[in-house]
Amino acid sequence: MAKRMVSLKDISKACGVSIATVSKALNDHSDISKETKERIRAVADELGYHPNAAAQALKTNRSNNIGVLFVDEANSGLTHDYFSHVLDSFKKKAEQEGFDITFINADKTRTNNMSYLSHAIYRGFDGVVIACVEFADSEVTELINSNIPVVTIDHSFYNRISIVSDNIKGIRDLVTYIYEQGHRKIAYIHGSEDTAVTQSRLSSFYKTLQELDVNIPDEYVVSAPYRNIEKSLEVTNKLLDLPDPPTCILYPDDFAAFGGYNAIRMRGMTVPNDVSVAGYDGIEIARRISPVMTTIVQDTDKIGRTAATKLIDLINNPKGTLIEQIVIEGTLQPGESVGKI
Amino acid sequence: MAKRMVSLKDISKACGVSIATVSKALNDHSDISKETKERIRAVADELGYHPNAAAQALKTNRSNNIGVLFVDEANSGLTHDYFSHVLDSFKKKAEQEGFDITFINADKTRTNNMSYLSHAIYRGFDGVVIACVEFADSEVTELINSNIPVVTIDHSFYNRISIVSDNIKGIRDLVTYIYEQGHRKIAYIHGSEDTAVTQSRLSSFYKTLQELDVNIPDEYVVSAPYRNIEKSLEVTNKLLDLPDPPTCILYPDDFAAFGGYNAIRMRGMTVPNDVSVAGYDGIEIARRISPVMTTIVQDTDKIGRTAATKLIDLINNPKGTLIEQIVIEGTLQPGESVGKI
DNA sequence: TTGAATTACGAAAACGATTAAGTGAGAAAA
DNA sequence: TTTTCTCACTTAATCGTTTTCGTAATTCAA
Incomplete structure (x- = not known):
């Protein structure tokens, strides 16, 4: 200083x-x-x-600072493509409104340990945005049930504003498109079961198939971690080793879907001629390299922007802001990784 | 609050x-x-x-908060793969030492505009890390010449600690490897000329070729923006349209190199059989999908960690900390995108 | 001309924490 | 016994702002 x-x-x-x-x-x-x-x-x-921000904050109880909490299962932190895009958009909007962004420490190994809530109180954040975390964590619920303005992303609490992507519609669109391309043997490698995102995608998957009157064997629905190329490669191989293998496989996300690309290529097959692949998220690289991935492109920009807008509303008007769940639709990118049958 | x-x-x-x-x-x-x-x-x-952090900061002149300034030409912000990895590592180390991370506003459109330095003073950052910015920006030099502890990444100032990746060695290793695979017609699509990174890579490129006694035509060295798939695709096509096209092309970064993949495939050719491709950075996806990219894997973890360590040293001991340029080596990943000739 | 209203400013307390300097009591040293 | 230390606190100032409540001077209404 x-x-x-x-x-x-x-x-x-x-x-x-x-x-x-x-x-x-x-x-x-x-x-x-x-x-x-x-x-x-x-x-x-x-x-x-x-x-002097410190003096101002001390006197006014306003820090003009927003806390960001993000933890994912892989601890990928800032390097998580989907989240980094959401955060980037959130940050831009918040900055326009005069707020700064500070991370809430997710590292639990540090010396001076504090709970998420303690940290938020310590820093005097005007509000907090929580994304992609394991929402069952007691520290997270403590934060959510505190009196600090909170907006959550991709998970909803009855008494809090949340921004969630439309996983129901996303999977429906994706599966319908795949169906329209002629596929009937559709497998789904879904992400970790304990997240709300996976739950809604999975139920939408089953529902859509039912509506389309498609029956698939139980072995077609398996689990692999999000963003894990190796694991999806493994699981893909298992699916393709089935006596009656699927013609199209959905993955937890684009990144994981690249594991599918790899598995298929390593078998001397090609995407989409031999096996079709569908991702989720629409990360940049998936939209840019061939075969361009068939996927649902998340509107990360809107998610981040909306989260910031709502959080700031809430900060400025804690009583008068509507508590709601805002659903943001993604859009189907047909791409080239799902072929016609 | x-x-x-x-x-x-x-x-x-x-x-x-x-x-x-x-x-x-x-x-x-x-x-x-x-x-x-x-x-x-x-x-x-x-x-x-x-x-109460504000009260403590007010009284002690210590905020336990570090400012992060990052702007790149594409304004990719947090979504920049290389930088997000460096930042993630920086953040982890800083958090372990009890510091929080706050972004210095890069958005110059906001209402309540402040220079980088003003912002840093306003927030009372104990120190600032600057990365990948246009270092010629007068606001940046103002910040660098202030009395706030500063560490820069990928650009050096004579009176400041900097952490730079070893671009000289990186390009030398890469070009030498390519040479050893039998290539003599080596083209280089380099990034924007006005950055220190490009400069050292480019000079290392020429120097290495000279040492290897390889002559290449002037047309083999062209420019394209960093992280721009479309532009590298374009430029790749120009290179391949030359009467005597190169057998191997180096790109500004892995991301851009995917533009090369695309261009080559769109011509019905394959990597590396028809044309070889080399990237730079070693981003995750480049290391994971086939053909695995031949590239220099940056030690982003070490870069971020070192930057944090040095900055904190500087904060705790402004006078006694050695001002130095720390060079971090990357490692050659042979990969599969450069073939034998 | 007189009382009320307006304008432009100042005094002082407060936010929550840190810290230099002071204090009183008991223990140790002489 | 007197003096000197230690120990374990307390007092009070201070960091930079904001904000409530005054208040003096001027303007306005009647």
Whole structure:
């Protein structure tokens, strides 16, 4: 930190007015004359004055700082493609509104350990956004049930605002498209069962198949972790080793779907001629390299932006903001990885 | 923010001691008896006390908060694979040491505009890490020349600690490997010329070729933006349209190299049989999908960790910390995208 | 001309924490 | 016994802002 800050006091001395007057002038209060305001502002500039966030926060109980909590099963942190896009969009919107973003420590190994809530209180976050975490974690529920404004992403709580992507529609669109391409032997490698996202995708998968009057054997529905290329490769091989293998396989996400690409290629087969592959998320690379992946492109931009907007609404008007679940639709990208049969 | 915080005052009342005693007890000062400390700590827990970062920062001039500044040409922000890995590693290390991470606003469109330096002073960051930015930006130099502890990544200033990846060695290793595979017609699509990274890679490219006694036509060295699949696709096509096309092409980064994959495939050719491709960075997807990319895998973990370590050293000991440029080597991943000739 | 309203500012407390300096009691040293 | 230390606290100032409540001077209404 700088040696010593230029403070209101310095300006007040230089201008021959009181500290209160300086504060009010800089905050554009109405009870300071135009001339005085201008003079004070000029001197402030000249002296190189910068407000002090700590002092302001202390006095006003407003930090203009939002806490971000993100933990995923793989601990991929910032390197998680889907989340990093959401966060990036969230950040942009929040910054436009004058908020900064600070991470809530997810590392539980650190010396000075604090619970998520403690951390949030310590930093005086005006609000917190929670994404992709294991929402059953007691520390998470503690945070959610606190009186700090919270918005959750991809998981809903009855008493909190949440932004979730439309997994029901996403899977329905995807499966319907695959069906329309002629596939009837459709397998689904879904992500970890204990997340809300997986649950809704899975139920939508079954429901859609039922509506389309497609029957699939139980062996077609298996589990693999999200974002894990090796595991999906393994599981893909098992599926293709079945006596009656599927003609199309859905994956937990695009990244995992690349594991499918690999497995299929390693068997000397090609996508989509021999086996079709569908991902989920629409990460950049999946949209850019051939065969372009058939997937649901998440509207990460909208998810992040909406989360920020709603959280800031909530911060500015804790009582008057509607608690709701906002569902954001993704769009089907037909791509090239699902072939016609 | 919570209604009203439990403060030292509340504890002091509950314990019948002075506020000073409570403060010292919680900070484990030596002039408080063991019994009193224990009693105070118990009451603090019971009351649900959390320290107040703002008050602490105000009083101590220490925020335990590090500012992160990152801007790249594409404004990819957090979604930049290389940077997000570096940042993730930086964050982990910093958090272990009790620091939080806050972004320095890169959005210049916001209402309440502040220069990077103003922002850093405003938040009272103990230190700042700067990465991948356009380092010629006057706001950046202002920040670098301030008295805030700074560590830069991938760009060096004579009076500041910097962490840079070993681009000289990286390109040398890469080109040498390609040479050993029998290639003599080696083209280089390099990134934007105005960055230090590009400069050192480019000079290493020329130097290595010279040492290997390889001559290439001027047309083999062209420019395309970093992380831009479309542009590299275009430029690749131009290279392959040359009367005497290269047998191997180096790209600005792995992401861009996928543009090469695409261009080559769209011509009905295959990598590496018809044309060889080399990337740079070693992003996860490049290491995972076939043909596995021949590239230099950056040690993002070490870069981030080292940056954090050095910055914290500098914060804790501004005078006594050696100003140095730390070079972090990457490792050649042979991969499969460069073939034998 | 007088009382009321308006304008432009100042004094001071408060937010929560830290810390230098001071204090009183008992223990140790002389 | 007197002096000197230690020990275990307390007092009070301070960090930089904000904000409530005054208040003096000026303007306005009647």
